[in-house]
Amino acid sequence: MQLIITKDYETMSQMALTHVQAHMYTGDNRRVNLSITAGKTPERLYQLLTEEYKGNPCFKHVHFYNFDEIPREGEETGVTMNDLIRMFFDPAEVPGELIHVLDTKNWKDYDKKLKEDGGLDMLIMGLGTDGHFCGNLAGTVEHFGMETRMVTKEKYPISYFERETSPDHYVTFGPKTVMNARHLIMIINGSHKAEIAKKALFGPVTPEVPASVFQLHPNYTVIMDEEAASLLDY
Amino acid sequence: MQLIITKDYETMSQMALTHVQAHMYTGDNRRVNLSITAGKTPERLYQLLTEEYKGNPCFKHVHFYNFDEIPREGEETGVTMNDLIRMFFDPAEVPGELIHVLDTKNWKDYDKKLKEDGGLDMLIMGLGTDGHFCGNLAGTVEHFGMETRMVTKEKYPISYFERETSPDHYVTFGPKTVMNARHLIMIINGSHKAEIAKKALFGPVTPEVPASVFQLHPNYTVIMDEEAASLLDY
Amino acid sequence: MQLIITKDYETMSQMALTHVQAHMYTGDNRRVNLSITAGKTPERLYQLLTEEYKGNPCFKHVHFYNFDEIPREGEETGVTMNDLIRMFFDPAEVPGELIHVLDTKNWKDYDKKLKEDGGLDMLIMGLGTDGHFCGNLAGTVEHFGMETRMVTKEKYPISYFERETSPDHYVTFGPKTVMNARHLIMIINGSHKAEIAKKALFGPVTPEVPASVFQLHPNYTVIMDEEAASLLDY
Amino acid sequence: MQLIITKDYETMSQMALTHVQAHMYTGDNRRVNLSITAGKTPERLYQLLTEEYKGNPCFKHVHFYNFDEIPREGEETGVTMNDLIRMFFDPAEVPGELIHVLDTKNWKDYDKKLKEDGGLDMLIMGLGTDGHFCGNLAGTVEHFGMETRMVTKEKYPISYFERETSPDHYVTFGPKTVMNARHLIMIINGSHKAEIAKKALFGPVTPEVPASVFQLHPNYTVIMDEEAASLLDY
Numbered sequence: 001m002q003l004i005i006t007k008d009y010e011t012m013s014q015m016a017l018t019h020v021q022a023h024m025y026t027g028d029n030r031r032v033n034l035s036i037t038a039g040k041t042p043e044r045l046y047q048l049l050t051e052e053y054k055g056n057p058c059f060k061h062v063h064f065y066n067f068d069e070i071p072r073e074g075e076e077t078g079v080t081m082n083d084l085i086r087m088f089f090d091p092a093e094v095p096g097e098l099i100h101v102l103d104t105k106n107w108k109d110y111d112k113k114l115k116e117d118g119g120l121d122m123l124i125m126g127l128g129t130d131g132h133f134c135g136n137l138a139g140t141v142e143h144f145g146m147e148t149r150m151v152t153k154e155k156y157p158i159s160y161f162e163r164e165t166s167p168d169h170y171v172t173f174g175p176k177t178v179m180n181a182r183h184l185i186m187i188i189n190g191s192h193k194a195e196i197a198k199k200a201l202f203g204p205v206t207p208e209v210p211a212s213v214f215q216l217h218p219n220y221t222v223i224m225d226e227e228a229a230s231l232l233d234y
Numbered sequence: 235m236q237l238i239i240t241k242d243y244e245t246m247s248q249m250a251l252t253h254v255q256a257h258m259y260t261g262d263n264r265r266v267n268l269s270i271t272a273g274k275t276p277e278r279l280y281q282l283l284t285e286e287y288k289g290n291p292c293f294k295h296v297h298f299y300n301f302d303e304i305p306r307e308g309e310e311t312g313v314t315m316n317d318l319i320r321m322f323f324d325p326a327e328v329p330g331e332l333i334h335v336l337d338t339k340n341w342k343d344y345d346k347k348l349k350e351d352g353g354l355d356m357l358i359m360g361l362g363t364d365g366h367f368c369g370n371l372a373g374t375v376e377h378f379g380m381e382t383r384m385v386t387k388e389k390y391p392i393s394y395f396e397r398e399t400s401p402d403h404y405v406t407f408g409p410k411t412v413m414n415a416r417h418l419i420m421i422i423n424g425s426h427k428a429e430i431a432k433k434a435l436f437g438p439v440t441p442e443v444p445a446s447v448f449q450l451h452p453n454y455t456v457i458m459d460e461e462a463a464s465l466l467d468y
Numbered sequence: 469m470q471l472i473i474t475k476d477y478e479t480m481s482q483m484a485l486t487h488v489q490a491h492m493y494t495g496d497n498r499r500v501n502l503s504i505t506a507g508k509t510p511e512r513l514y515q516l517l518t519e520e521y522k523g524n525p526c527f528k529h530v531h532f533y534n535f536d537e538i539p540r541e542g543e544e545t546g547v548t549m550n551d552l553i554r555m556f557f558d559p560a561e562v563p564g565e566l567i568h569v570l571d572t573k574n575w576k577d578y579d580k581k582l583k584e585d586g587g588l589d590m591l592i593m594g595l596g597t598d599g600h601f602c603g604n605l606a607g608t609v610e611h612f613g614m615e616t617r618m619v620t621k622e623k624y625p626i627s628y629f630e631r632e633t634s635p636d637h638y639v640t641f642g643p644k645t646v647m648n649a650r651h652l653i654m655i656i657n658g659s660h661k662a663e664i665a666k667k668a669l670f671g672p673v674t675p676e677v678p679a680s681v682f683q684l685h686p687n688y689t690v691i692m693d694e695e696a697a698s699l700l701d702y
Numbered sequence: 703m704q705l706i707i708t709k710d711y712e713t714m715s716q717m718a719l720t721h722v723q724a725h726m727y728t729g730d731n732r733r734v735n736l737s738i739t740a741g742k743t744p745e746r747l748y749q750l751l752t753e754e755y756k757g758n759p760c761f762k763h764v765h766f767y768n769f770d771e772i773p774r775e776g777e778e779t780g781v782t783m784n785d786l787i788r789m790f791f792d793p794a795e796v797p798g799e800l801i802h803v804l805d806t807k808n809w810k811d812y813d814k815k816l817k818e819d820g821g822l823d824m825l826i827m828g829l830g831t832d833g834h835f836c837g838n839l840a841g842t843v844e845h846f847g848m849e850t851r852m853v854t855k856e857k858y859p860i861s862y863f864e865r866e867t868s869p870d871h872y873v874t875f876g877p878k879t880v881m882n883a884r885h886l887i888m889i890i891n892g893s894h895k896a897e898i899a900k901k902a903l904f905g906p907v908t909p910e911v912p913a914s915v916f917q918l919h920p921n922y923t924v925i926m927d928e929e930a931a932s933l934l935d936y
Contacts, residue, residue, distance in 0.1 A: 002729035004760060022724035027704035027885075027923050030586040031499065058706060061586070118498040118529070119452075144378075145439030145449055176439070179450035183729075205379030205410070215379055216413035216450060218353075221729050236495035238526060256490035261470035261651075261689050264820040265733065292472060295820070352732040352763070417495075455495050587920075612846075613907030613917055644907070647918035673847030673878070683847055684881035684918060686821075 001201065001220045005229045009189045012225045013044035016124065016187050019221060020049060023122045023183070024062050033120045035065040035173070037134075038083035041126035041187050046087040053092040064089075065100045065114070067123065068135035068172035078103060078170075102148070107171040110148040120181035123173075127188045130157075131196050131209035135172025141207040146174035175213050184217050188224040194231045197224060201232065235435065235454045239463045243423045246459045247278035250358065250421050253455060254283060257356045257417070258296050267354045269299040269407070271368075272317035275360035275421050280321040287326040298323075299334045299348070301357065302369035302406035312337060312404075336382070341405040344382040354415035357407075361422045364391075365430050365443035369406025375441040380408035409447050418451050422458040428465045431458060435466065469669065469688045473697045477657045480693045481512035484592065484655050487689060488517060491590045491651070492530050501588045503533040503641070505602075506551035509594035509655050514555040521560040532557075533568045533582070535591065536603035536640035546571060546638075570616070575639040578616040588649035591641075595656045598625075599664050599677035603640025609675040614642035643681050652685050656692040662699045665692060669700065703903065703922045707931045711891045714927045715746035718826065718889050721923060722751060725824045725885070726764050735822045737767040737875070739836075740785035743828035743889050748789040755794040766791075767802045767816070769825065770837035770874035780805060780872075804850070809873040812850040822883035825875075829890045832859075833898050833911035837874025843909040848876030877915050886919050890926040896933045899926060903934065 006012040023032055036042070053059060069078040077085065081101060089099060100117070102110055114120060130138040136146075137156050152169045178184065188197050200211040201222060207213075214220050240246040257266055270276070287293060303312040311319065315335060323333060334351070336344055348354060364372040370380075371390050386403045412418065422431050434445040435456060441447075448454045474480040491500055504510070521527060538547040545553065549569060557567060568585070570578055582588060598606040604614075605624050620637045646652065656665050668679040669690060675681075682688050708714040725734055738744070755761060771780040779787065783803060791801060802819070804812055816822060832840040838848075839858050854871045880886065890899050902913040903924060909915075916922050 002727065002760065004727065018720050018723050019727065021720050022727075025704065025706065025721065025724075025923070027921055028587040029583050058704065115497050119496040143438050143440055145437075145446065176450055180452050182452050203379075204377050206377055212379065213450065216410055216447065218414050218416050218452070219729055221727070236493065236526065238493065252486050252489050253493065255486050256493075259470065259472065259487065259490075259689070261687055262821040263817050292470065349731050353730040453495055455493070611906050611908055613905075613914065644918055648920050650920050671847075672845050674845055680847065681918070684878055684915070686882050686884050686920070 001215060001217075001222060003201070003232075004221065004223045006223065006225050008225050009044060012187060012189050012223055013042075013048060015223045016042070016045045016185065017048045017052070019185055019223065020045070020122070020124060021052065024059055026061070029061045031118055032062045033065060033114075033117055034062060035067045035120050035123040035181065036084065036088075037067070037125045038080045038087070039126050041189060042124070043087060045187070050088060050092040053094065055093070060098075063098050063100060063117070064094065065120065066102050067125070067178070068170065069103050070135075070167050070170040071104050102171060102173075104150065104169070104171055107148050107150060110173075111177055114177070122183040122185065123178055123181040124185040124187065125178075127186055127193060127196060127200060127211055129192060129196050131200050131211050133186070133211045133214075134178060135170050136175060136210040138208060138210060141175060141210045143207060144175040144179070144213050147176050148173050175210065179213060179217055182219060184214055184220045186211070186214065186220070186222045188222065188228040190225070191227040191230060193224075193228040197228050198231045235449060235451075235456060237435070237466075238455065238457045240457065240459050242459050243278065246421060246423050246457055247276075247282060249457045250276070250279045250419065251282045251286070253419055253457070254279070254356070254358060255286065258293055260295070263295045265352055266296045267299060267348075267351055268296060269301045269354050269357040269415065270318065270322070271301070271359045272314045272321070273360050275423060276358070277321060279421070284322060284326040287328065289327070294332075297332050297334060297351070298328065299354065300336050301359070301412070302404065303337050304369075304401050304404040305338050336405060336407075338384065338403070338405050341382050341384060344407075345411055348411065348414075356417040356419060357412055357415040358419040358421065359412075361420055361427060361430060361434060361445055363426060363430050365434050365445050367420070367445045367448075368412060369404050370409060370444040372442060372444060375409060375444045377441060378409040378413070378447050381410050382407050409444065413447060413451055416453060418448055418454045420445070420448065420454070420456045422456065422462040424459070425461040425464060427458075427462045431462050432465045469683060469685075469690060471669070472689065472691045474691060474693050476693050477512065480655060480657050480691055481510075481516060483691045484510070484513045484653065485516045485520070487653055487691065488513070488590070488592060489520065492527055494529070497529045499586055500530045501533060501582075501585055502530060503535045503588050503591040503649065504552065504556070505535070505593045506548045506555070507594050509657060510592070511555060513655070518556060518560040521562065523561070528566075531566050531568060531585070532562065533588065534570050535593070535646070536638065537571050538603075538635050538638040539572050570639060570641075572618065572637070572639050575616050575618060578641075579645055582645065590651040590653060591646055591649040592653040592655065593646075595654055595661060595664060595668060595679055597660060597664050599668050599679050601654070601679045601682075602646060603638050604643060604678040606676060606678060609643060609678045611675060612643040612647070612681050615644050616641050643678065647681060647685055650687060652682055652688045654679070654682065654688070654690045656690065656696040658693070659695040659698060661692075661696040665696050666699045703917060703919075703924060705903070705934075706923065706925045708925065708927050710927050711746060714889060714891050714925055715744075715750060717925045718744070718747045718887065719750045719754070721887055721925065722747070722824070722826060723754065726761055728763070731763045733820055734764045735767060735816075735819055736764060737769045737822050737825040737883065738786065738790070739769070739827045740782045740789070741828050743891060744826070745789060747889070752790060752794040755796065757795070762800075765800050765802060765819070766796065767822065768804050769827070769880070770872065771805050772837075772869050772872040773806050804873060804875075806852065806871070806873050809850050809852060812875075813879055816879065824885040824887060825880055825883040826887040826889065827880075829888055829895060829898060829902060829913055831894060831898050833902050833913050835888070835913045835916075836880060837872050838877060838912040840910060840912060843877060843912045845909060846877040846881070846915050849878050850875050877912065881915060881919055884921060886916055886922045888913070888916065888922070888924045890924065890930040892927070893929040893932060895926075895930040899930050900933045
């Protein structure tokens with residue numbers, strides 16, 4: 001694990017940009033598969049990345065994958081893809097053939113698809129206050145060997161989806177899917193994340209704190225601001 | 235996980251040699267850190283490796299680490315190091331400065347030492363019939379976040395050490411120590427390993443089958459003979 | 469440059485196999501592009517590789533490229549591809565979609581194609597007694613920046629093609645095409661290669677000894693038998 | 703070659719920083735060897751890098767090497783090291799044990815030292831208006847196989863050293879030394895570099911334009927501003 005503490009949200013976002021760019025500017029056309037996150041944490045990252053990406057001819061070999069999806073009633077795109085389109089794919093003008101959609105229709109074969117596509121080179125994600133990553137809410141991870149799966153209402157803590165009507169089900173990469181990516185980047189900001197950050201980064205590795213599993217990954221980068229890092233002894 | 239099924243023990247050993255060589259012939263002098271296994275499984279591998287290594291000037295940058303050690307009463311070297319010296323270090327004439335000893339005196343700082351040495355590039359190990367790797371016997375792994383540790387008599391299943399007087403204690407890399415290596419290679423042979431191989435490679439990821447954790451590693455190679463693979467649907 | 473001296477032709481071929489395998493067993497499905505040589509030197513290598521390849525499910529992501537071609541009157545395949553089919557593609561049952569043909573019809577766009585395919589991961593070649601590699605005969609290299617090109621009768625030393633009727637023209641990767649591969653492997657055997665090996669490996673870097681340019685490559689492996697190495701001070 | 707065109711000097715410097723950081727934030731402690739440039743072009747890069755480096759605990763494994771040196775009469779440090787100390791090592795508080803000095807006393811064994819240190823992971827340099835890199839002025843490169851060497855007054859074009867009294871001699875990595883680094887980065891800015899940039903990047907590979915040799919490198923990144931790129935057809 002490499003721990004990078006930055007002054008604030010802005011410098012965290014810039015440092016995340018630097019790490020994402022390192023995967024995108026490879027100097028050759030070897031295919032690169034990146035799995036990226038929606039949510040609030042990466043908003044500034046996507047603004048910076050959009051400036052970099054738009055009109056830049058260097059990225060034709062860089063493919064993007066969403067790692068979870070919550071369907072929206074009567075809409076074709078789910079919550080995650082909708083966010084990614086709004087924050088990044090649309091303003092950056094990412095060509096459609098570089099965007100790989102995970103949704104409630106294709107999730108069953110997704111681990112196989114990822115393997116056939118050459119595996120993920122990098123996955124960037126945030127940390128939930130319950131220790132979740134992607135859609136692996138605390139309480140929904142039976143063991144770390146779970147792959148891409150559908151989680152139904154009975155399984156997840158109803159309190160989680162405050163912002164919107166609680167969905168009947170959603171799909172998400174499992175812990176095994178994520179761990180099999182070659183490089184994991186986690187971005188964390190804000191004092192309300194300090195306690196769970198301490199647990200996830202330095203506590204026991206247990207399905208109760210899903211993100212604790214990344215302590216086992218041989219190439220794991222954590223970029224967090226000082227507030228989120230305030231409880232760490234590093 | 236890459237699964238390589240070979241005809242028999244001899245071809246398994248040759249394939250293991252090929253993978254170990256891939257780490258040793260790097261073409262430059264960048265330091266390479268390899269952690270290697272004792273026990274019965276790698277005997278033929280070490281014969282082949284010794285032929286390759288002895289007198290070969292290409293390997294001055296290749297460092298070796300043992301990953302567990304069982305002390306022997308009244309002896310300076312433990313069971314593991316004694317085996318490695320007999321099977322490989324002595325016949326291959328590996329220079330002492332390339333051999334890094336883990337023992338009951340220095341285990342507490344060993345994860346820190348590994349990090350300071352640049353981390354492990356590769357670790358090759360066998361699989362126990364109880365699903366163990368290194369000294370992580372089934373029943374001794376509380377959670378996968380354990381690092382290098384001492385295991386005392388009260389903790390491990392006494393039945394395990396049939397070959398020798400049961401030791402009071404031994405030291406071993408923990409699951410986290412091993413998972414943090416950049417490449418894991420497991421070699422398995424014989425029909426008596428078929429059942430546990432199936433569990434470890436395709437069963438649930440659980441501390442009860444310690445080696446199941448490697449399903450989560452992004453760079454994991456399994457080399458096994460047909461007998462060991464006989465129960466797999468691959 | 470990494471220099472590996474082996475006892476004889478058989479051990480040279482086995483060592484070459486080891487290095488080729490290191491590129492093929494990548495443990496994931498990331499596309500791998502290998503450019504391989506025809507001629508006499510690799511005959512035994514292809515026997516060994518065929519044993520390894522045939523029926524092995526691990527290599528669906530490994531693509532092959534020939535690096536030169538001499539057309540044959542009234543035949544669809546040229547000398548090089550014909551050799552590769554006979555020595556490797558046919559006996560190993562390499563699927564057609566993994567074989568990328570360079571010929572006198574498509575050479576003009578070949579450097580562009582290589583780039584679009586993600587670049588070459590490895591190129592393995594022999595050394596001519598005149599210092600040539602691929603079809604870059606001594607006397608045909610004006611400067612090292614040359615890419616894939618056609619060489620016509622007026623340009624090459626007529627004496628070279630003893631074995632067959634001298635062709636009107638042939639096509640070949642240029643020095644720049646080869647140097648842009650990520651890993652170069654050269655195999656050399658026999659005392660008749662000793663003098664040119666010394667020049668190519670340790671003499672001045674000059675278009676007069678085309679293979680001398682590889683001294684400049686950051687990842688260059690030379691595997692040679694003792695006879696070929698007999699004039700080296702290594 | 704990967705070509706990255708940026709708007710201006712400031713964005714060129716930021717892009718260079720991103721690429722240098724990609725080598726420094728490796729997430730483990732594996733030794734990283736970087737060779738860095740003095741001169742005017744990287745001034746802003748060093749300001750940005752200093753901000754990043756100072757007090758940051760992530761870089762204990764990152765070693766720095768100067769690649770040329772011009773001795774100064776009666777001074778212990780030469781022109782290059784003096785510049786690097788002033789622009790980067792001092793303000794960033796780089797520990798002395800991470801700084802490897804090339805000077806007129808130790809140049810003879812420097813290629814050997816680089817190899818023993820594990821080779822250079824990255825070298826960043828500027829481009830001279832005569833096509834030079836490091837101290838390889840046009841007219842001083844007999845062939846691209848030259849290693850680290852001393853250049854004396856008789857050999858170099860006296861007109862070059864306008865800024866200071868012409869030195870009797872200086873030392874520099876040769877083309878081979880530089881080409882053997884795993885990643886090359888060149889930064890170029892300003893309209894006065896447009897003509898030579900075109901030659902170096904797309905012209906014939908010839909010792910008369912020393913930097914043209916990098917067209918042969920498998921991992922070469924060029925970061926240039928629009929003015930320097932104004933004559934390119936890209």
